[in-house]
Amino acid sequence: MTDAQETAAASSLRTTGGAPPDDGGSADSGAPTPLLEPREGIPPVIADEAALAEAIAAFAAGTGPVAVDAERASGYRYGQRAYLVQLRREGAGTALIDPVGCPDLSALGEALSGVEWVLHAATQDLPCLREIGMVPTRLFDTELAGRLAGFPRVGLGAMVEGVLGFVLEKGHSAVDWSTRPLPDPWLRYAALDVELLVDLRDALEKELDRQGKLDWARQEFDAIASAPPAEPRKDPWRRTSGMHKVRRRRQLGVVRELWQTRDRIAQRRDVSPGKVLSDAAIVEAALSLPVDVQALAALNGFGHRMGRRQLEQWQAAVDRARALSEAQLPQPGQPVAGPPPPRAWADKDPVAAARLSAARTAVSALAEELNMPQENLIAPDAVRRVCWEPPAADEEAVADALTSYGARPWQVEQVAPVLAAALAGQSA
Numbered sequence: 395m396t397d398a399q400e401t402a403a404a405s406s407l408r409t410t411g412g413a414p415p416d417d418g419g420s421a422d423s424g425a426p427t428p429l430l431e432p433r434e435g436i437p438p439v440i441a442d443e444a445a446l447a448e449a450i451a452a453f454a455a456g457t458g459p460v461a462v463d464a465e466r467a468s469g470y471r472y473g474q475r476a477y478l479v480q481l482r483r484e485g486a487g488t489a490l491i492d493p494v495g496c497p498d499l500s501a502l503g504e505a506l507s508g509v510e511w512v513l514h515a516a517t518q519d520l521p522c523l524r525e526i527g528m529v530p531t532r533l534f535d536t537e538l539a540g541r542l543a544g545f546p547r548v549g550l551g552a553m554v555e556g557v558l559g560f561v562l563e564k565g566h567s568a569v570d571w572s573t574r575p576l577p578d579p580w581l582r583y584a585a586l587d588v589e590l591l592v593d594l595r596d597a598l599e600k601e602l603d604r605q606g607k608l609d610w611a612r613q614e615f616d617a618i619a620s621a622p623p624a625e626p627r628k629d630p631w632r633r634t635s636g637m638h639k640v641r642r643r644r645q646l647g648v649v650r651e652l653w654q655t656r657d658r659i660a661q662r663r664d665v666s667p668g669k670v671l672s673d674a675a676i677v678e679a680a681l682s683l684p685v686d687v688q689a690l691a692a693l694n695g696f697g698h699r700m701g702r703r704q705l706e707q708w709q710a711a712v713d714r715a716r717a718l719s720e721a722q723l724p725q726p727g728q729p730v731a732g733p734p735p736p737r738a739w740a741d742k743d744p745v746a747a748a749r750l751s752a753a754r755t756a757v758s759a760l761a762e763e764l765n766m767p768q769e770n771l772i773a774p775d776a777v778r779r780v781c782w783e784p785p786a787a788d789e790e791a792v793a794d795a796l797t798s799y800g801a802r803p804w805q806v807e808q809v810a811p812v813l814a815a816a817l818a819g820q821s822a
Contacts, residue, residue: 429560432585441495449489454505456483461512461591464519467572472660476522477571482588500527512595514550533619539598544765610804635673643723647715648680655711733782749820750781756816772809787818
């Protein structure tokens with residue numbers, strides 16, 4: 395068993411009080427303690443400017459890192475906006491803020507500028523926080539810290555239980571957070587999500603330091619905090635579930651028209667696109683190419699519950715795709731920047747395929763030695779790019795290539811030697 399797994403299973407980080415021991419002292423080996431109530435109770439939801447101003451002043455006057463979380467209404471509403479923001483900081487307690495009533499939280503973000511924000515799976519919450527004006531300058535990601543430290547389970551509940559010895563309630567993670575008013579059990583759940591986040595951060599910092607990985611983690615956190623907003627996805631309709639069944643360009647045109655029609659309706663109604671029309675129905679219509687409403691209504695996903703007017707709007711989309719000229723139809727695949735999919739390498743370039751196999755073996759062995767997932771050790775895309783168009787098979791050239799592909803200094807230091815050796819072995 396690895397050091398980190400021993401830590402998660404039994405160990406030196408767990409204490410009954412929820413904070414890490416000062417000197418790695420004795421662990422409490424008893425059963426985990428259910429965490430049922432926030433220590434100051436459920437705070438009132440902040441939904442107006444006066445209450446928000448008080449919260450901003452309180453959090454600006456607080457000390458230490460600030461725990462931050464956000465709840466979205468994925469699967470219920472259009473987009474990924476935040477419907478509740480939770481914060482906790484020493485000296486300020488816990489705040490629950492309603493971004494519907496307070497849509498601009500930039501003043502809060504500015505008050506916390508320079509403060510370390512503690513988030514779990516930060517990349518999931520940062521886009522919706524950015525939309526309401528909250529952008530951290532420093533952060534600590536407890537999920538990523540757990541990955542780097544080698545914990546086998548890195549969900550918030552698993553981490554809090556394994557590291558701190560408390561059991562978080564799990565029942566409300568997928569509810570419709572756009573509901574108003576929010577029920578007390580949901581608010582309790584939301585407050586508890588930030589209750590021990592700073593304690594978890596402190597414990598994980600000690601563990602990373604013990605393993606010699608703390609600087610690595612800080613480089614990762616800095617990269618997340620400084621990353622620009624993601625570019626809008628090109629041709630998002632191509633991510634329709636079941637697209638692998640759709641081969642012909644005319645069928646692709648139907649998928650595109652139906653997807654875009656569904657997206658406009660979902661945005662107008664502010665509901666999840668899947669509640670308007672399922673991906674499976676879109677693919678079914680694309681494969682069948684129905685010629686009229688009656689044929690469409692016979693397909694799965696367009697059944698008896700769908701009204702005539704709805705059927706007509708979907709058939710109109712199909713008809714638009716049927717009327718497109720060959721030049722207007724989408725191409726079967728998207729232009730790919732960089733190397734082709736690895737499954738095609740053996741046919742396109744067997745030598746490159748051999749390089750990739752050797753590189754993957756070397757990176758896998760190093761990840762196992764360092765006790766972390768391969769994808770956190772180095773981005774798979776960086777390895778593919780180095781193998782497809784290899785630099786000189788020496789460590790400096792490989793290091794320069796990895797850096798150009800966005801690898802952090804610690805990753806370059808760890809990976810460049812083994813990757814250079816693997817490339818050299820294949821070119822010998």
